[in-house]
Each structure stands twice: as C-alpha cells, then as structure tokens.
Amino acid sequence: MANTKKTTEVITIQPVEKVTAEITIVGETPLIVHAWSEKAKKEMLDAQQGKSKGKKKDFKNPVADFIRSMYWLDGTPEIPEGATEEECEEIFNKAIENGARFGFPAVAIKKAAVSAAYRQGLTKDKVSANGSFWLTGIEDPEFVVIESGEPPVMREDMVKIGMGTADLRYRGEFKNWKCKCKISYLKDGPFSLENIISMINLGGFSCGLGEWRTEKGGVSGAFRVQTTK
Numbered sequence: 001m002a003n004t005k006k007t008t009e010v011i012t013i014q015p016v017e018k019v020t021a022e023i024t025i026v027g028e029t030p031l032i033v034h035a036w037s038e039k040a041k042k043e044m045l046d047a048q049q050g051k052s053k054g055k056k057k058d059f060k061n062p063v064a065d066f067i068r069s070m071y072w073l074d075g076t077p078e079i080p081e082g083a084t085e086e087e088c089e090e091i092f093n094k095a096i097e098n099g100a101r102f103g104f105p106a107v108a109i110k111k112a113a114v115s116a117a118y119r120q121g122l123t124k125d126k127v128s129a130n131g132s133f134w135l136t137g138i139e140d141p142e143f144v145v146i147e148s149g150e151p152p153v154m155r156e157d158m159v160k161i162g163m164g165t166a167d168l169r170y171r172g173e174f175k176n177w178k179c180k181c182k183i184s185y186l187k188d189g190p191f192s193l194e195n196i197i198s199m200i201n202l203g204g205f206s207c208g209l210g211e212w213r214t215e216k217g218g219v220s221g222a223f224r225v226q227t228t229k
Contacts, residue, residue: 017187022138023197024226025109027177028204031146032155032211032220033104034171035071063088065170066154071143073101096151102174103143104209106181109223110135112203113196115215120202133185133196144179157212171211178226197225 063085067077077095079088114129123129137144152172161167183196191199204223205214212218 018184019187019193020182020184021193022180022182023200024178024180025144025200025204025223026226027174028222028224029208029220031104031174031177031209032171033071033102033152033174034069034169034211060168061085061088062156062168062170063092063154066172067092069171070152071103071105073103073140073143073145102146102148102152102172103137103140104146104179106135106137106142106144108209109144109181109200109203112207112209112215113199114203116203116206117199119206122199122202128190129199132189132191133183135200136182136184138180138182144181146174146177146179148174148177150175173220200225 061083064079064083067079067088070076072095077091077100079091083091110130110133113135114123114126117123117129118126136142139145152174154170155173157169157171158166159169183193185191185193185196201224204225208214208218208221209223210221213221
C-alpha cells in the first residue's frame with residue numbers, strides 16, 4: 001500500500017535588515033525651483049475638461065508667479081485674485097518674517113544619483129539601483145528642507161514654449177543652500193553607504209537639481225555630500 005502521508009515543508013523568511021544614515025547635501029551652484037502651482041494645475045485640468053474655452057487670459061504677475069514657484073512646507077501663502085505686484089511683495093515679506101520654510105522633492109536627489117550612476121556604467125540598470133536604497137527627507141519623507149542663510153530671490157528667465165514662441169518665467173532661486181536627508185539601504189545589499197554617497201556626488205555633478213541644471217545644459221543645482229573632518 002502506497003504511503004499517502006503528507007509532509008509539511010517549513011520555509012523560513014529572513015527579515016530584511018536595513019541600515020539608515022543621515023547625510024547633508026551642500027549646493028555648489030544656486031538652486032532654481034519651479035513647483036506646479038495649484039492655479040496651474042487647475043488651468044490644465046480645465047483645459048482637459050473643456051472648461052477653459054473662451055476664457056480671458058490673466059495678466060502676468062511676476063511676483064505671484066515667483067511665490068507659486070516654490071515648495072512652501074507650511075502652506076503656500078494665499079494670493080487674492082487681482083492682487084498687485086506690490087501686494088504680493090507684502091505677502092511674501094510677511095511670510096518670510098513669520099519664518100516660512102521651503103523644501104524640494106527628495107526623490108529628485110535619488111533620481112539624479114541613479115541616472116548619473118547608470119550613465120557612467122556603475123550600475124547595470126536603473127531598476128536595480130532604484131531598488132537598492134531609499135532617500136527621503138528627515139521631517140517629511142517627500143521633501144527635504146532647504147536650509148539657506150537668506151530668503152529666495154526672484155529671477156527672470158526667457159524660455160521657449162513652442163515653435164518660435166518665447167515667454168518670461170519668474171521663479172525662486174536659492175543662492176546658498178543645503179539640506180539634510182535620510183538614506184535607508186540593505187545591510188547585505190549590492191551597494192554600501194560609501195557606494196551610495198559616491199552615486200549621489202556623481203548625480204550632483206552630472207545631473208543637478210531644479211531648473212537649468214547640468215543635464216539640461218545649464219549650471220544650476222549642482223551639489224555634493226558634505227564630508228566631516
């Protein structure tokens with residue numbers, strides 16, 4: 001008679017061992033930011049839903065565009081419809097006096113590191129590098145806090161938006177900046193902390209952050225990992 005007794009195989013799943021470290025990133029060239037404002041997103045949605053037909057285009061308010069271009073960590077100041085440039089300047093200055101804080105998407109730093117490492121042949125593909133470590137903000141996983149000794153300034157740039165069409169853009173610029181972020185990586189993973197820091201430094205040199213960065217033909221947004229002596 002055949003043995004019909006079933007055997008149970010026990011599978012042991014080893015826990016994922018993660019290591020975390022905090023690093024400071026120091027800007028080597030000014031950082032130009034350009035966040036999608038709620039107004040811009042609404043206008044885009046209205047256009048896609050056919051609600052913007054025949055709508056009169058608003059006059060450009062450079063200071064309002066400048067305010068909306070930045071990532072306000074404690075909420076973007078409300079700008080009343082029809083506010084003048086002078087009124088917007090007062091709104092901005094008051095926010096600065098009240099201790100306004102600014103940030104930048106943490107994922108952009110990792111994206112620069114992975115992209116640069118792949119281009120230089122340090123990793124076989126971006127998927128492997130992306131899955132080997134996390135990079136987040138300290139207070140908020142999504143954003144790093146921009147630390148600067150002075151408020152952002154407004155810059156005016158001419159940009160091309162179509163065939164032979166140009167426009168003026170008003171965006172925030174941080175002249176001197178740095179930020180802290182947290183790295184989480186596998187203890188026995190393919191990349192050590194030293195490897196990851198090297199990737200981040202390479203990303204700061206070859207790619208950069210924000211508008212007019214290195215990989216877009218500019219010189220802004222270059223950065224490096226701060227070393228301790």
